[in-house]
Amino acid sequence: MTDFLIKSSLSLGVLLITYYLFLEKEKMHQFNRFYLLFCLLFSFAIPFITIKIIQEIPHQETIPTIIPIEGVSSIPIIEDSTNYWLIAAWSLYGIITFILLFRFVLNIWKLNAKTKSNPVIEYKEAKLVLVKEKTLPYTFMNYIFINETDYNERKIEDELYTHELIHVNQKHILDILFIEMLKVIFWFNPLFIFYKKAIQLNHEFLADEKVVKSHNNVPFYQNLLLSKANANPTYYLASNLNYSVTKKRLIMMTKTASKSRAFLKKGILIPLLTALVFSLCTKIVAQETPQKEGKNIYVNGEAYYKKTTFEIKDEKGKVVAKKKYSDLTAKQKKLAPPLIIRSDNDKPLSEKEIIEKTEKEEPKTFIIDEFDPKNIKTKQQDPNTIYNTAGLTENPEYPGGMENFYKFVGENYTRPKTPEEVKLAGKVYITFIIEADGNLSDFKVLRDIGYGTGEEAVRVLKLSPKWTPGTINDEPVRTLYSLPIAIQPKA
Structure with a gap:
């Protein structure tokens, strides 16, 4: 879950910043609408994409391996005790999510109730709902809610009808319902607030563009919006006429579209998405170098x-x-x-x-x-040369033998905390160098199983006492050592 939240949030943040910097100011509102929706879907998918990069390591025949036997991990992993902080956190999440979900459903119910308790008139591809309270026109699904008195006295300008019809015809409510559901589930992530604002403002750009083309009177429409700007929106789920009547909307009405500039900015997205995929989805997988077959x-x-x-x-x-x-x-x-x-x-x-x-x-x-001189290999060798265990006279050894090493790792390794539904199991592959003086260095995690398993293994190895170094003809040398650690699911 943590990995999912981190990767999706990074993707959401990068794509949203790109939108604000390059796309929002361009007059390509239909593209921007689908870009914002794509950002949400892409960011939720990216944690599930894995691109494996194979990194070969020497064949392990002469390198010690740790293999689970009879269902028991070779290195005992300390089991977690009950984590009451985690239970409290999940309980708090559940309570807040339930409250927000209740509010979401209640607002939909209220809007639906209004359509049944007030007069409804067919109007082109939409339905007008005549309500008693004083309100500006607003849209939900294919209903346009307007004040009954204003409608009967013909005080509602044609531009306002055109504006609301665009919200109905282009199904803008589906975008809003989608982002609202995400806000209910991921209420702790502020990025979704900015996404909703960007989506709603883009909806207004689309509606304004249609009004300007249909009525061809930009100054009148701008003054009309400014005159309605102070009224409070009725429902956060509805498309409101006066949503964000800002300088951005007024400037966008008079802006000229540049196809070449828009094309170039769209082209930026290809390397951006590629970079996101490779930076968040690549995974280095250790693979033993296959033995060569021959005569x-x-x-x-x-x-x-x-x-x-x-x-x-x-x-x-x-x-x-x-x-x-x-x-x-x-x-x-x-x-x-x-x-x-x-x-x-x-x-x-x-x-x-x-x-x-x-x-x-x-x-x-x-x-x-x-x-024999040919068997004395190290006398004139560079002291920085790193040997594989296959080329040693004596292999390196942990003080007291490998049994003591397993005991040391088991006592110091803390199993990473994971959600209950995650069955953490697999192997963590680590390489490190046993120096000529017995110290360990140059730790590299070639493969782990997530949730900090690799980092925890490195932390434990850094605590290790000095080893007896590997030797060639009694001369200590630097040795590359590979260590697979098996982690099995909780019983």
């Missing part, structure tokens, strides 16, 4: 070295030990070359085929020389 398949691991003997050399190049794969140190295992299994064609091999070929092609002896 060579590289296999490594204890399961495939059962028959292999590893000869260990010392600094002088002399063989000082013979070991099985399971007896090798982590550093020595990193130096064990991978077995290369060749397929007969370009098709990838099945696991069974790989094992069969491994048994046939597995070499009997491997030599491991930790002191």
Whole structure:
């Protein structure tokens, strides 16, 4: 809900400012009418539009992952207790919304009751409702409400009838009812007040334009409006003759339309809408880099070295030990070359085929020389080089092991507050660098599930104590680390 309100409000605000700066002063009132309605619909749709941008991350085989097992999240997330402030806020919202809805329905009922309790006369495409109270003409649906005495004594000018008929024929009331319903639901958002004012003023521009064309007497019509300007409007749902009799309306009656200028200003909307969509709807999605398929398949691991003997050399190049794969140190295992299994064609091999070929092609002896210059990788390397865990002799480790790390995250991670109807579940992907001194830096959220889940994960990681850094041949190096955090819905 928060994401919806933020994105829709940003869109509403930008589009409304654009209207006031570029469109309102142009004599293209029909376009402006539909632009304002489009702004409302577009802004409500934009939170539901998602444009995914794929960002590839290294294949995760050698990077620790956190996977939920048997319905339990690997990292325990602290459950929320009852939030009474949230309950109070929703209760207040419900009360105010009900009051505004009641007022809205009551006004419609009153206007409808007037059409049944007063004389009604057919007049062109509309119906005149003759009311007893002194009032200026105003329109609701296809009814024009006028004072009965003024009508009988013919004190209502033809220009006023023309003005109100435009409201009837162009169904302006539908726009007003639509924006009023939005104001009832989103009463806390002041932008809808400005949208209603812009819509109603544009309706008056449309009606004034028709009157000027039909009667061709601008000074008389302007004086007529000014003479009626002080009367109070009767109903906020109706189209009132004297709505906003301001300098804007009077100037617009004499303004000349410029097609080229209007066309250019309409053209501004295309890059504007594009920018809004990409700024509010793009989402970076982490995706592992796919492994390349080819003729060579590289296999490594204890399961495939059962028959292999590893000869260990010392600094002088002399063989000082013979070991099985399971007896090798982590550093020595990193130096064990991978077995290369060749397929007969370009098709990838099945696991069974790989094992069969491994048994046939597995070499009997491997030599491991930790002191060979080609195995000492970091002596002349730039200290700012960042390594992947696949290239390390020893992987970085949290103090006390990963179990302690999971416990640390679970104790410090606060599950984001969400509405009851939101079932928050998914994975948050984060990368960060474990520096050579064990500190964490350069946090990046590649993907989250909204509601601040990514930001909260980064906050927790910043609290982490120093790690044991990754090493290459006993030399600490900077290591890129990827961490998926699984968040499951509340039980």
